[in-house]
Amino acid sequence: MLSLISPLMRIVEIPMLALQRLLGMNKLAWVFLAPNLVLFGLFAFLPVILNFSYATTGGDNVLLADRPDVGLRNFVQLTDCTNHFDPNSCREDKFWRAVWNTTWFVTLQVGFMVGFSLLTALILNRDIRARGFFRAVFFFPVLLSPVVVALIWKWILQREGVLNAFLDWTGAGGINWLVDAGWAFAWSVFISVWAHMGFYTLILLAGLQAIPRDVYEAAIMDRASPWRSLTRITLPLLAPTMLVVLVLALIKGVQTFDEVYAFTGGGPGTATTFIIQYIYERGFAGAPRLFGLAAAASLLVALVLILLTLVQLWLNRRNVDG
């Protein structure tokens, strides 16, 4: 093999040496970085620049050249409210409904997600029977496509779904789960937790298994109760992993779209319309296609996600330093 590669390397070596002589050692690094930079620029930087450009233009044309410059008008339109807590007082009321829906959703979903994931991880970390089976059971929904998750639950919860059939059979009577705003929202949170919990459980399980056993042995020797072991050993030592889970769940929560869109379509009304759906509908599904407004909204979401990431970095650093 080497005998085959060596002549090839020599062929490459000649122009590379010439290039090194021409550019110098330091600048040669840029030559090696160039392919990656081009790809990164094309697929990461360019879309960001385009997003900024679209956010400052109006009209419904796709091509930037055909779009009139409107400055910050799209941002003003999105944020123009008498009272930001009351979407009805906002010019772009659907944006603020989506913002508040997303805020509530993220708060509930992340809270339940982290709580249940921790509980599940703690149980699965114990020496229980069929532990492998239960780990697989909790992880299985993560493998499902979001649309499949949505359709499964839609079939369960629709008016003539499995759950109502069961309730009818028990004599309790069915509920039109997906037509009632409160129920539709609650089920959206539940399904999201059900679908993603396995992933976070797995991370926490890895964190739990990284805690040295001798710490627990020392606690047993000191006659520490299980509760004390949990609160004084497990949770403090699991804190860095919990932080990762929390921030990942937050970011994913803000980005929620596909599952809920396939599940409720954002309804009833706008009860389960989240910010990404708002962006999608403004930019692609509605008429006229308001790419400018959608781009401005997506930049505001990006700002929130950047803030969340900065908080994560800060907390991480504090953990490392502290």
Added chain:
Amino acid sequence: MTRSKFAASTALATGLIVLAGAASAQEIRFMCYSDGNECEVYDDVLTRFEAENDGVDVIVDVVPYQAILENLPVQLAAGTGPDLAKVTDLGGLNEYYLDLTPYVDATAWEEAFGGTLDWYRGGPDDAGIYGMHSQLTITGAFVNATLFEQAGVEMPGEDATWEDWAEASRAVAEATDTPFPMAIDRSGHRVAGPAISYGAALFGEDGTPTLSDDGFAAFVAQFVAWNEDGTMARDVWAGQGGATYQDAAQEFINGELVFYYSGSWQVGRMDEQVGDFFDWQVVGSPCGPAGACSGMPGGAGIVGFEQTDHPEIVAAVIDFLAQPEIYAEVTSRTRNLPAHLGVGDMVEYQDVSDPAAAALTAFAADLPDVAPAAFAYQGYAGNRAMFGITVERVSQAIVGELSVEDAVGRMADDLAAAMAETQ
């Protein structure tokens, strides 16, 4: 010649023939969606076009309706659209259409398609020929006659109003323990006819579109009230978000719905899926307080796109489909109403049951009742924006996020904003 040289030469020759064939074949891509079996029938009749036009390959790409609404406009704007497509946003995509006038007999087309040609045009000053209206549709109501019979309730007569039908449907639903008395598809197009019957003008005197006149507001108020009191199937409008389309055909087919307001394109589906499960019939569009008994015309048409590399062939394909005998055959096989004025006697619906034949006749008979405002609305290029606004805001009123007054006010604001963006 050795065996290997022979094999190599044969492979080379075959490759060259294939390449030459590929180079000479003119591939035309037709983006098509079906309400029933339309794309299947087009694919079949277009094989005859291919046989008559050596080297032309028309590929029918069957896509969901949502792709026509959402993906096609983006593809066209990006210059990556198909050569031709079956569309329903007739005037809205006008800027991308191929003008067929230089390639077809314009006089014959004007005679054949009359007023529907206007629906594809960019405005009153535009005289181009852009699309062949392939299926004329009209909205109207289907009723479950068996449920009326079981309930012993007499079906309202010919000039019955929406209120008459609501009362009768409620009585039938109550007597037969049917879950839903009435339903209207979740679509801005579908509620436009009833709204006109309630007095909606849809356009001001200066031609400016409006969704907030007294007639429109009166219908919205009534529709929301019917959703609140259970007259209308709340699932249809409240069970979705955004402007997503939702029909209630399955509820009707399952015998869970007494009165279903949809349109003529559902006849094939009803015919196939209801079978002899129950008796159904079409009763057209009820009348409103304003005196009109209007449905909404509509339908789909086949258009070519300016960005095609083969405008002559695209025009030839559409012209082929517009030939009376081909048009009549497609209409017959797809069980649609014809928009071609010259094929009335040639359409013979195949494998159609008596109720379906009666339904198609009833829909056709309802066409004269369609109000001028309904034709104007169908021909208005910005109607899709208006349909979307209607669905979103009326849904919000139904679920209680907005009062009827606020919903109507928001519709006016949304429409003004949409018009400002597209001007």
